[in-house]
Amino acid sequence: MNAATITQAQDARSRGAFEAIRNFAEQLFAAQGGWIAARKARASQASYVVSERAGRAELFALAADAEKHSPNLAAELRWLANR
Missing domain, CATH: 1.20.5 (Single alpha-helices involved in coiled-coils or other helix-helix interfaces)
Structure with missing residues (x-):
């Protein structure tokens, strides 16, 4: 799933879930270097x-x-x- 799919999600609830997952993944990636x-x-x-x-x-x-x-x-x- 790319950033365009995440930002274009129609349902606000699913958009929030996608953003939370993406933020977690970015933080995990940064923490592990x-x-x-x-x-x-x-x-x-x-x-x-x-x-x-x-x-x-x-x-x-x-x-x-x-x-x-x-x-x-x-x-x-x-x-x-x-x-």
């Missing part, structure tokens, strides 16, 4: 990098297999892996 969110962001970036490397390695392996019967396909696979 933001370390939870930062750790999750780093973890998601790290897993993306690992999966990207694995994907590139797989494309290079496919290119090596295709080199004998289709050099053009091998070149395309290498090009995709290097993007």
Whole structure:
């Protein structure tokens, strides 16, 4: 839920509840120094990098297999892996 959804809530009671939850979340984040969110962001970036490397390695392996019967396909696979 983003800030626009919270501020555009039609019911005053639900708007107050959303504001209270958001304020609590902001205070909790500030009290912890933001370390939870930062750790999750780093973890998601790290897993993306690992999966990207694995994907590139797989494309290079496919290119090596295709080199004998289709050099053009091998070149395309290498090009995709290097993007």
